[in-house]
Amino acid sequence: MTNFSDPTVVARAALSRLFEPSDTVGLALTLASGPIDALRIATGRISAGTTLTLEIAGLLEAQGISTRPQALGDALERWRPRVADLAPERDLATLERLGGILLTPECDEWPKAIDDLQLSAPSCLWVRGNYSRGIPELNRMVAVVGSRDSTAYGAGMTGDLAAGLVTRGYTVVSGGAYGIDAQAHRSALAAAQDERAMPTIGVTACGIDRYYPAGNEQLLRETARRGMLIAEVPPGSSPTRWRFLQRNRLIAGLCAVTVVVEARWRSGALNTAHHAAGLGRSVGAVPGSVYSANSAGCHRLLREGSAVCVTDAAEIAELAGPMGSVTLPEPDEAPAVHDGLTVEDLLLLDALPVRASTTIDKLASVAGLSIRDVLAGLSRLELSTLAQRTDDGGWRRDTPHPYSRRPHNNSTNSSSNSSNNSEKG
């Protein structure tokens, strides 16, 4: 799919090794002069000239990035030590051996959503895996991220959410780390029934030819086979702290929703969430026990209002927008016997004794209703089998068979109604 000898492709492959992720000066240079000239300038083969230098400064300023006047000069010095090691053809050959492709902003398959990163957008994306149908659209991509030291609760929730998302046709995006990330990939793969589906994408901080961390090698191989691995750094690159942090912005940028399942008060997952919020993407946080330090970061997001509380895949789908718009069914709790009654009938029902019978006058006084309202209400309650005439001409509560069907709310009532003044707490 990728033309590995296209000069633009080769130039971008080289730039992705020259620039660290989010090298805004480098990206402004690329934007101003195109990738081929950008590479010539960045490697010192041609000089930038005053006009271009001013244009780059203008681009940076327009993005609110304050730079020193000599920003480009500084950048050239920063890039110089790496020039000798550039070998984009070798990197592209590695990619080809892996059966991968290089996505560039110039190609149709480029995920447009990532351009929201503006001057932090990647120079290109190194991709391997089940690419036949391309990278899914933004509103089908959900990031599921969280702590490496996840708890059993976090793992369980991640599994439920990932499986529920895949079943609904979403792709679960994560970072391939231990803990929540690994569980997200694993459960997404397990839930995918259809080999043509794209259950999960791992966005790696290292080159896509490497499996990091080593303990996740099998999982990452399977992700590369049935899903995808994506990186902005070229093959062979090591994961560094900076690249982990920047990888988080890529995950946020690729997804309509970022869900944090478990995160400590300080956590890389919060970094991903903040990137997502900064991009105007939806952020969900899974609540958990207040006593679990691994949920403190989620609660922090909820408290700050940066995230919406999500408890299942349907709620996440709702955040993902149109494609995922589903009406949430209310949890299936048995309706109470008094559901749907008017205030008057509720007062009357509470005034009716369960065993002994009572009179209309007494009911009016106890319930605080007029005689007329008591008579009308009793007819309604009798119809709903909630009130019963007694042999002595009085009234009492009808205690129905526990599984009888109530006409007024048309649902079974599985609890005993013998207790009178019970509060729904």
Add this chain to the structure above:
Amino acid sequence: MTNFSDPTVVARAALSRLFEPSDTVGLALTLASGPIDALRIATGRISAGTTLTLEIAGLLEAQGISTRPQALGDALERWRPRVADLAPERDLATLERLGGILLTPECDEWPKAIDDLQLSAPSCLWVRGNYSRGIPELNRMVAVVGSRDSTAYGAGMTGDLAAGLVTRGYTVVSGGAYGIDAQAHRSALAAAQDERAMPTIGVTACGIDRYYPAGNEQLLRETARRGMLIAEVPPGSSPTRWRFLQRNRLIAGLCAVTVVVEARWRSGALNTAHHAAGLGRSVGAVPGSVYSANSAGCHRLLREGSAVCVTDAAEIAELAGPMGSVTLPEPDEAPAVHDGLTVEDLLLLDALPVRASTTIDKLASVAGLSIRDVLAGLSRLELSTLAQRTDDGGWRRDTPHPYSRRPHNNSTNSSSNSSNNSEKG
């Protein structure tokens, strides 16, 4: 404190038996004609007259309460069955025996906050207990409510929150029910060191001479002794579903913040929360396990945006406003070794090998920094004991003693720094 023979007091005591809670017509009548004439009219001793009838209709309409033209006529019929049973002097005598007082809107001690309930405000409040310093001001009152069938988690959280609130000088208000309510009262009483404090107030759906539910009798007696019991219905009144629901609005109205600790998807506690939100009061919800049905109501509130996520008493105090304004300390997590480093120094730190030594040139290429930046950065890292010169003139990472104090962030670092490319997950 209460003048039990004051005609206004006697009239309001009677009206509180004649009207069910939130009888808007009755309250409009009281507002329009004063309690003494309202009682005369409500009991049929005098007639309302056209002007008053119109005034009442106007009051109801102004509050957006749609009524039928014959609203007052309907109400008179509704009140009539109870007229014969009125005995306000007997009720007040019961109150006096209990050492209680009757608060009316006419007295100085009336909690002004409750007037926010407008035409649903109570006719009067029947109060018993440790009244020497009156009902605390709104911004010292926090409602802690939740399910009757609370879990160990809910009980634990309630205990922590109630104790934390009382320690900070707040009064914990709840409904005296089983579960969260009882735990809130219990923990508040246990946390109160000072007999002059007002740790907790129980707002009951029945008369304050009754202990409902029976299993909480001892707790309610203790609440009445060291805290307070408050009701809008007179002594002897039974708790009914309607009164439970209306009691919730009183709790919400009396408190600056309502906190729901545990609640099922349908729960009376959510009703209290919605009352509080409707009154513009703050609402907090405690998160919990998604797998716990008893937290589903809390998550619902969080998801709907009706509540703020709260995890400790300090966060609740923050919601309560000025008196409780405290700066939240961040949880005491050990800062990471790289906290506070610039991007350049972070890149450099990651490029430094842990064991072998490396050269300036190599560092520049690996880190993607200029030679100048590498030299400057190494000086800073050396000062922070993060980088170390080697005997052969190269550089490597310094692996400090785990408990050494770092100059650059002035805090102890309790974790090993030997792993290089570790991600904070």
